Amino acid sequence: MTERNNIISNIFRSLLVVVAFVVALPYAEAQRPTLSGSFSRDTVEVGDHFDYILDITKDRATEIGIPDFGDRLSQKEREELEKRKIKMSTFTDYDEDIFELVESFPIDTISVDNRTLHIRKRYRLAVMETGTMHLHPTILYFEKNRDVPDTLRTDEELTLIVPRYEHLDTLSFLVADPQQGVKVDSLRAAELLIKEGITTQKPLPFIFAEIRDYIIYGVISLIILVLLIWAGIVVWNKYLKNRITATKPEHRLPPHIVANMALVELSHRKLWQNGKFKLYYTSLTDILRLYIAEMWEVGALEMTTDEIIEALSDKDIPRDSRMDLVAILRTADMVKFAKAEPDAEENEENYRRAYYFVENTKREEVEEGKEEITVETKIGE
Numbered sequence: 280m281t282e283r284n285n286i287i288s289n290i291f292r293s294l295l296v297v298v299a300f301v302v303a304l305p306y307a308e309a310q311r312p313t314l315s316g317s318f319s320r321d322t323v324e325v326g327d328h329f330d331y332i333l334d335i336t337k338d339r340a341t342e343i344g345i346p347d348f349g350d351r352l353s354q355k356e357r358e359e360l361e362k363r364k365i366k367m368s369t370f371t372d373y374d375e376d377i378f379e380l381v382e383s384f385p386i387d388t389i390s391v392d393n394r395t396l397h398i399r400k401r402y403r404l405a406v407m408e409t410g411t412m413h414l415h416p417t418i419l420y421f422e423k424n425r426d427v428p429d430t431l432r433t434d435e436e437l438t439l440i441v442p443r444y445e446h447l448d449t450l451s452f453l454v455a456d457p458q459q460g461v462k463v464d465s466l467r468a469a470e471l472l473i474k475e476g477i478t479t480q481k482p483l484p485f486i487f488a489e490i491r492d493y494i495i496y497g498v499i500s501l502i503i504l505v506l507l508i509w510a511g512i513v514v515w516n517k518y519l520k521n522r523i524t525a526t527k528p529e530h531r532l533p534p535h536i537v538a539n540m541a542l543v544e545l546s547h548r549k550l551w552q553n554g555k556f557k558l559y560y561t562s563l564t565d566i567l568r569l570y571i572a573e574m575w576e577v578g579a580l581e582m583t584t585d586e587i588i589e590a591l592s593d594k595d596i597p598r599d600s601r602m603d604l605v606a607i608l609r610t611a612d613m614v615k616f617a618k619a620e621p622d623a624e625e626n627e628e629n630y631r632r633a634y635y636f637v638e639n640t641k642r643e644e645v646e647e648g649k650e651e652i653t654v655e656t657k658i659g660e
Contacts, residue, residue, distance in 0.1 A: 310337075310338050310341075310395070311431075312335055312336060312337035312338070312341055312343065312418070312431055313335070313336045313337075314333065314334070314335055314336075314416055314417075314418055314431050314432070314433055315333075315334045315416070315433060316331070316332065316333050316334070316414075316416025316433055316437055317331075317332050317334075317437065318330070318331060318332075318414075318437055318439055319331075319332070320439075321438070321439065321440060322439075322440045322441075322442070323406060323439065323440075323441055324441065324442060325406060325407065325408070325409060325441060326405060326406075326407075327405065327406070328381055328403055328404070328405050329403070329404060329405075329439070330401055330402065330403055330404075331401070331402045331403075331404050331414070331437075332399065332400075332401050332402075333345065333346075333399065333400045333401075333416055333418070334389070334397070334398075334399050335397070335398050335399070335400070335418060336395060336396070336397050336398075337395070337396055337398070338394055338395060338396075339394045339395075339396060340394070343418055343419070344418060344419030344428060345386075345400050345418055346402075346417065346418075377406060377407065377408055377412060378404050378405075378406060378412075378414070379404065379405045379406070379407055380402060380403075380404060381403040381404060381405050382402070382403040383402055383403075384400075384401040384402070384403070386398055386399070386400050387399045387400075387401075406439065406441050408441065409441045409442060409443040410441055410443055411438060411439070411440055411441075412438070412439040412440075412441060413436045413437070413438055413439075414436065414437045414439070415432055415433065415436045415437070416432065416433045416437065417430060417431065417432045417433075418430075418431050419431070533641070533642070534569075534570050534573035534574050534641070535570070535637050535638070535640075535641035535642070537569070537570070537573070538566055538567070538569070538570040538637045539634070539637060541566045541569075542566060542630070542633060542634060542637075545559070545562050545563060545566065545630075546630070548562075550562070551621075551623075551626045552623075554620075556614050556619070556620050556621065556626075557614055557615055557618075559626070560610065560611040560614045560615065560629075561611070561615065563607065563611065563629065563630070563633055564607065564608060564611045565580075566633065567579075567604065567607065567608075567633055567636065567637075568580050568582075568587070570637060571587065571591070574640065574641075574642075575590075575591065575594050577590045577591070584605075584608040584609065584611075584612055587604075587608065588604075588605060588608075591604075596640055597639050597640070599639070600635065600636045600639045600640055603632035603633075603635060603636050604632075604636050606629070606632060607629050607632050607633055607636075610625070610629055
């Protein structure tokens with residue numbers, strides 16, 4: 280019985296210990312936060328932007344106070360932090376005349392390990408003075424059941440170097456010019472700047488949003504230009520090109536050139552040599568009729584031999600040439616209507632008569648660059 284009571288007593292004491300531990304667990308002291316800080320750049324120039332980064336590792340239950348660079352936590356940011364079970368407040372612990380807040384980025388949760396959170400707060404700052412700047416990363420943290428916060432600082436300060444420019448005698452850059460007056464000597468200015476170790480500040484990189492409108496307008500302008508060029512080509516090919524071509528005066532060869540070319544072609548056809556006398560003399564007289572019509576504006580193509588002779592009676596034609604023309608026309612009538620077949624000598628003679636009739640009656644029109652067409656070498660082929 281005694282042994283049984285001892286066992287029950289031990290079990291009861293053990294349960295009391297477990298209950299006490301469970302009850303006291305939420306009130307257990309949270310682990311002290313850890314802090315590290317850094318600058319994205321060690322050296323900047325006045326007005327340059329740089330990032331100030333705080334990395335904090337803390338217990339879920341620990342409330343943190345972060346530096347306030349002119350951008351206190353908004354209600355929306357506080358609600359977002361409460362959802363993520365991050366207790367956060369702000370405080371001011373920096374020189375407002377030195378650092379200027381450009382942008383404050385939202386708090387980012389880097390990792391979560393049970394009750395331990397690793398969070399990061401990033402600020403984009405700018406400096407307005409030259410020299411060596413110091414910033415000691417600092418946060419506040421509140422332990423459970425304590426209204427007074429504790430301060431947590433890193434062991435080392437962060438250092439930021441802002442080069443100090445010495446005063447330059449800007450008047451030494453100026454030179455007198457008799458014609459242009461006072462002007463800047465760029466070479467002298469460059470030498471002094473290099474000597475003083477001064478470099479020009481690099482421009483801030485642009486973002487796409489700044490040039491987006493220019494790109495859009497440029498693309499639209501390019502499309503419009505391409506459409507205008509295409510429309511111009513279509514209008515030219517469909518309307519203007521044909522109209523301009525149609526208005527160009529047609530270049531006509533002189534009548535004697537046309538006749539000589541036709542005589543050469545007739546010689547190449549070898550008609551009378553192949554027994555085609557009628558076709559040969561018809562072609563020969565047609566060449567002369569067309570020549571006469573062009574030269575003296577006579578309707579020789581529809582006239583008979585006698586009508587042609589009568590129409591040319593008052594024209595200034597040499598007597599020998601007139602007789603040659605009559606001989607050719609009479610011989611052609613005999614071949615076409617009487618089926619005569621002149622011998623080779625007469626055929627060649629009539630060809631020669633036609634050539635000299637054209638040569639002796641042509642107008643003296645000399646055109647530079649035009650090669651005179653002759654048929655003398657063709658006679659007798």
